[in-house]
Amino acid sequence: DQQVKQNSPSLSVQEGRISILNCDYTNSMFDYFLWYKKYPAEGPTFLISISSIKDKNEDGRFTVFLNKSAKHLSLHIVPSQPGDSAVYFCAASLNNAGNMLTFGGGTRLMVKP
Amino acid sequence: DSGVTQTPKHLITATGQRVTLRCSPRSGDLSVYWYQQSLDQGLQFLIQYYNGEERAKGNILERFSAQQFPDLHSELNLSSLELGDSALYFCASSVATGGGQETQYFGPGTRLLVL
Numbered sequence: 001d002q003q004v005k006q007n008s009p010s011l012s013v014q015e016g017r018i019s020i021l022n023c024d025y026t027n028s029m030f031d032y033f034l035w036y037k038k039y040p041a042e043g044p045t046f047l048i049s050i051s052s053i054k055d056k057n058e059d060g061r062f063t064v065f066l067n068k069s070a071k072h073l074s075l076h077i078v079p080s081q082p083g084d085s086a087v088y089f090c091a092a093s094l095n096n097a098g099n100m101l102t103f104g105g106g107t108r109l110m111v112k113p
Numbered sequence: 114d115s116g117v118t119q120t121p122k123h124l125i126t127a128t129g130q131r132v133t134l135r136c137s138p139r140s141g142d143l144s145v146y147w148y149q150q151s152l153d154q155g156l157q158f159l160i161q162y163y164n165g166e167e168r169a170k171g172n173i174l175e176r177f178s179a180q181q182f183p184d185l186h187s188e189l190n191l192s193s194l195e196l197g198d199s200a201l202y203f204c205a206s207s208v209a210t211g212g213g214q215e216t217q218y219f220g221p222g223t224r225l226l227v228l
Contacts, residue, residue, distance in 0.1 A: 049216055099215050101217060
């Protein structure tokens with residue numbers, strides 16, 4: 001049972017345009033959501049997070065939106081840069097479960113110059 | 114650089130063998146988490162330690178065990194290795210203030226290949 005899903009395995013965008021990566025979850029008890037970026041042969045790098053009590057969090061070019069009623073979150077990257085090309089994972093955690101992360105399957109983003 | 118270190122970076126071994134993966138958390142972090150990334154399963158939580166004690170367990174096989182030492186570094190022991198254990202093993206750490214909603218920072222991983 002996949003509690004966190006990223007339905008798009010890949011996404012291609014032009015440099016300078018907006019990249020929108022989506023993530024859906026099924027467990028309404030998740031209270032913290034995170035996005036990680038991963039390059040091949042490296043560990044996941046933390047990008048941005050959002051608490052379940054918020055609906056938006058922004059950090060520079062990265063904005064995460066949370067729609068609790070739809071159990072959906074998205075990561076917006078504006079403007080996209082070639083260096084953003086990587087695999088992006090969304091993850092969710094439950095405070096009462098020791099904060100273990102449940103990950104989506106990842107979306108490979110390719111930003112074309 | 115996340116501040117989390119893992120050794121070794123690569124490990125090649127044979128079926129039936131036992132290996133130990135090591136992780137040092139970021140300075141000040143009390144919690145250590147282990148994750149496995151295999152081709153068909155994605156990133157899966159294995160086990161968490163907090164200040165030397167086991168705190169949460171995921172889908173960790175009985176052949177696998179872990180511990181966290183007084184200096185807070187952690188080791189993941191994998192025994193009776195099978196071909197299917199070939200994967201990337203990541204360690205992550207967090208401050209663990211007890212308030213929840215904590216960000217985990219990941220190490221570079223250990224790539225295990227079982228032949």
